[in-house]
Amino acid sequence: MDALILARMQFAANITFHILFPTISIGLGWLLLFFRLRWLKTSRAGGDPLQAQGWLDAYRFWTKVFALSFALGVVSGITMSFQFGTNWPGFMERVGNIAGPLLGYEVLTAFFLEAGFLGIMLFGHGRVSEKVHLMATFFVAFGTTLSAFWILALNSWMQTPAGYEIVDGVYHVKSWVEVIFNPSFPYRLVHMLLASSLTCAFLLIGLSAWQTLRGVAQRSAPKVMRVGLTLAALAIPVQIFVGDQHGLNTLEHQPAKIAAMEGVWETERGAPLLLFALPDDKARTNHFELKLPKMASLILTHELDGEIKGLNDFRDKHPPALPLFFAFRIMVGVGVLMLATSWLGWWLLRRSRWQPGALPKWLLWSFAGMTFSGWIATVAGWYVTEIGRQPYIVYGLIRTADVTSKQPSSMIGLTLALYITLYLALIVAYVGVLKYMAEKPEEAMQHDPADRAALPTAATGAAA
Amino acid sequence: MNLMSFDAALPVIFMALMGIAMLVYVISDGYDLGVGMLMHRATDAEKDVLVASIGPFWDANETWLVLGIGILLIAFPKAHGLVLGELYLPVALMLVGLTLRGVAFDFRVKAHDSHKRMWDRLFFAGSTLASVSQGWMLGRYVSGFGSGWNYPLFAAAIAAALPMAYVMMGATWLVMKTDGELQKRAVQWAKIAWLPMVVGLVLISMATPWISATVRERWFVLPEFIALLAIPLMTGVALVAARALLNTRAVLGPLAWLPFVLLILVFLLGFLGLAYSIYPYVVIDQLTIWQAASSPAALKVILFGTCISVPAIAGYTVFSYRVFRGKTGELKYA
Numbered sequence: 191m192d193a194l195i196l197a198r199m200q201f202a203a204n205i206t207f208h209i210l211f212p213t214i215s216i217g218l219g220w221l222l223l224f225f226r227l228r229w230l231k232t233s234r235a236g237g238d239p240l241q242a243q244g245w246l247d248a249y250r251f252w253t254k255v256f257a258l259s260f261a262l263g264v265v266s267g268i269t270m271s272f273q274f275g276t277n278w279p280g281f282m283e284r285v286g287n288i289a290g291p292l293l294g295y296e297v298l299t300a301f302f303l304e305a306g307f308l309g310i311m312l313f314g315h316g317r318v319s320e321k322v323h324l325m326a327t328f329f330v331a332f333g334t335t336l337s338a339f340w341i342l343a344l345n346s347w348m349q350t351p352a353g354y355e356i357v358d359g360v361y362h363v364k365s366w367v368e369v370i371f372n373p374s375f376p377y378r379l380v381h382m383l384l385a386s387s388l389t390c391a392f393l394l395i396g397l398s399a400w401q402t403l404r405g406v407a408q409r410s411a412p413k414v415m416r417v418g419l420t421l422a423a424l425a426i427p428v429q430i431f432v433g434d435q436h437g438l439n440t441l442e443h444q445p446a447k448i449a450a451m452e453g454v455w456e457t458e459r460g461a462p463l464l465l466f467a468l469p470d471d472k473a474r475t476n477h478f479e480l481k482l483p484k485m486a487s488l489i490l491t492h493e494l495d496g497e498i499k500g501l502n503d504f505r506d507k508h509p510p511a512l513p514l515f516f517a518f519r520i521m522v523g524v525g526v527l528m529l530a531t532s533w534l535g536w537w538l539l540r541r542s543r544w545q546p547g548a549l550p551k552w553l554l555w556s557f558a559g560m561t562f563s564g565w566i567a568t569v570a571g572w573y574v575t576e577i578g579r580q581p582y583i584v585y586g587l588i589r590t591a592d593v594t595s596k597q598p599s600s601m602i603g604l605t606l607a608l609y610i611t612l613y614l615a616l617i618v619a620y621v622g623v624l625k626y627m628a629e630k631p632e633e634a635m636q637h638d639p640a641d642r643a644a645l646p647t648a649a650t651g652a653a654a
Numbered sequence: 655m656n657l658m659s660f661d662a663a664l665p666v667i668f669m670a671l672m673g674i675a676m677l678v679y680v681i682s683d684g685y686d687l688g689v690g691m692l693m694h695r696a697t698d699a700e701k702d703v704l705v706a707s708i709g710p711f712w713d714a715n716e717t718w719l720v721l722g723i724g725i726l727l728i729a730f731p732k733a734h735g736l737v738l739g740e741l742y743l744p745v746a747l748m749l750v751g752l753t754l755r756g757v758a759f760d761f762r763v764k765a766h767d768s769h770k771r772m773w774d775r776l777f778f779a780g781s782t783l784a785s786v787s788q789g790w791m792l793g794r795y796v797s798g799f800g801s802g803w804n805y806p807l808f809a810a811a812i813a814a815a816l817p818m819a820y821v822m823m824g825a826t827w828l829v830m831k832t833d834g835e836l837q838k839r840a841v842q843w844a845k846i847a848w849l850p851m852v853v854g855l856v857l858i859s860m861a862t863p864w865i866s867a868t869v870r871e872r873w874f875v876l877p878e879f880i881a882l883l884a885i886p887l888m889t890g891v892a893l894v895a896a897r898a899l900l901n902t903r904a905v906l907g908p909l910a911w912l913p914f915v916l917l918i919l920v921f922l923l924g925f926l927g928l929a930y931s932i933y934p935y936v937v938i939d940q941l942t943i944w945q946a947a948s949s950p951a952a953l954k955v956i957l958f959g960t961c962i963s964v965p966a967i968a969g970y971t972v973f974s975y976r977v978f979r980g981k982t983g984e985l986k987y988a
Contacts, residue, residue: 608746
């Protein structure tokens with residue numbers, strides 16, 4: 191294989207692995223703050239101590255999930271900061287003046303904020319006042335979101351570049367406001383933040399369902415499941431609306447991406463919506479089409495006879511249709527499943543007086559099956575947007591092939607194999623440990639070996 | 655202020671910032687990588703204390719590497735491509751090591767008890783792999799990625815010496831943060847690591863001018879040579895003092911912090927020596943900082959952010975170390 195494909199595969203492997211964990215930690219940070227606040231409120235005088243204990247349990251358990259997810263996000267994020275240089279050396283040489291400050295601000299304002307306060311959030315309770323601890327939790331949640339802000343600003347700029355000028359082949363900034371708030375940025379940011387909320391919501395729902403099925407539900411399970419279902423039921427319709435708006439924005443700025451997503455080869459009016467097809471990038475046509483007449487035009491242009499540009503209008507300047515076509519359908523399919531599950535689930539849980547134990551088995555199994563559905567939709571969505579930017583690294587301006595690394599393909603292949611092995615093993619370990627923690631919640635919370643790391647002597651008191 | 659001269663000074667400022675970030679990284683992640691490499695020597699109960707002693711800090715420590723590499727990436731993009739292209743394989747190995755270390759840290763306390771031993775081994779292996787790779791990278795970088803039989807040998811020597819220095823940092827960190835039997839054992843570990851580390855340092859100090867003509871010219875000219883003598887002399891005093899201190903009883907009590915601080919001083923002096931050797935190159939003999947720098951406009955934007963955020967980062971780092979000051983006790987998620 192040639193070095194370009196290998197370099198892309200390696201980078202794709204790394205960002206795919208990376209995005210799984212921020213997707214959890216962005217939303218979970220705020221959920222932890224919410225659990226904490228509920229605990230503070232219910233534990234005040236006159237509150238129900240059982241209620242309070244449930245919220246505290248929820249906080250303690252999900253803090254551990256957060257710590258684990260955060261650690262995986264940090265280590266894979268560090269890998270990314272290196273791979274910009276090892277895989278795409280030409281990228282920073284050309285657009286460093288724009289990408290550099292955005293990445294720099296991410297590290298300076300967000301990365302440090304979250305990592306700096308994480309220690310206090312995880313281990314500081316009892317060492318600092320309740321107020322300071324709450325602040326630390328807030329800073330960690332805020333830091334993860336701020337991090338998403340900067341990274342998505344850069345990613346969106348690469349999709350819809352604005353506010354720049356080119357002097358001797360090097361890009362310079364004309365307006366930072368235009369660079370950051372480029373045309374696709376607001377849509378992508380909101381879409382991603384909602385994706386994170388949904389991923390967390392289904393993680394909460396799925397793990398509490400699993401615990402209920404296994405008969406090891408914690409006191410917190412009813413609360414956690416209710417929070418998850420409520421969040422999912424509220425977020426998913428908004429997400430579908432935002433996704434539609436994002437699609438219209440893409441149609442305006444990256445019509446070739448839309449054509450590939452919809453499998454449209456020839457420009458046409460009243461284009462049909464393909465429910466299924468097998469796009470063939472070599473023959474430049476589709477096989478096995480199953481279509482709804484005029485629907486694609488209706489959805490995308492909001493007119494039955496609206497014109498959709500076909501891929502043949504963008505020869506050599508469009509992404510492959512096959513992966514986009516399917517990735518897009520997977521994302522939408524999971525979204526529809528989420529809508530059905532969360533609305534039905536919320537209604538049934540309410541009818542069983544918010545007691546997960548009273549829910550029918552088939553529903554609990556569906557919840558458990560959808561524990562990681564957010565990951566699938568998020569990754570599929572990112573594939574649509576990132577593969578959809580090809581063959582460019584900065585859309586319409588710089589081709590990926592022009593900035594790629596000069597490393598021999600054997601070297602890239604070797605490290606690719608190394609990374610993939612590592613990542614697959616870590617995903618298995620992560621899911622396995624989550625399952626283990628869910629099944630042994632008491633053990634995971636109270637018999638933490640680190641908790642027993644008491645000192646052999648009595649000096650602990652003096653140190654406090 | 656003359657605008658032209660400020661523009662010309664910007665790359666120098668960023669070189670300094672990058673150097674400081676890297677120095678803070680090497681010191682802070684140095685001690686926790688060192689603690690990781692001591693894992694296999696500790697008993698099961700001690701392992702938990704070892705991990706607890708670095709638990710609240712390692713995330714933030716590692717962030718300094720992202721900042722250092724980030725500055726290289728954003729302020730000196732040409733050098734970033736060149737350096738990381740040359741170091742492609744060791745970078746990948748270091749990243750694998752850092753990944754294993756970072757996740758093993760979290761997995762070991764959450765996984766099934768029967769898997770704990772495996773994660774402990776991976777914690778040790780990851781810390782070692784990352785440290786050795788960093789040593790190799792440092793060696794290749796300092797010698798300007800030269801080719802010839804002696805260059806890999808030089809890099810290999812640093813690849814062996816840097817982990818020893820990290821182990822020494824880790825051991826003195828434990829002397830400071832623990833007490834009782836474990837503290838006594840940490841003193842022993844520090845004593846064992848001292849000699850290989852010093853031998854490594856001496857060899858490298860002698861080999862660097864031998865391998866690089868540029869460094870040779872920098873150091874062995876009068877009168878600079880006399881002024882520069884302060885660096886090796888002070889390093890020597892700090893190293894000998896640290897070793898002597900390890901033999902005293904005071905190191906178990908009121909002076910437990912001193913060996914660690916002396917080690918920081920050694921790293922600081924080594925850094926100054928290195929900075930003096932390399933400046934004004936960002937890649938020695940190949941690329942000066944002015945040739946590699948981004949546009950002044952971009953650098954100013956980053957500098958603005960740096961001036962605001964670095965004091966804040968320093969502030970909450972100090973705060974975090976104060977919250978977890980004193981001997982390592984229980985480490986509870988709460």
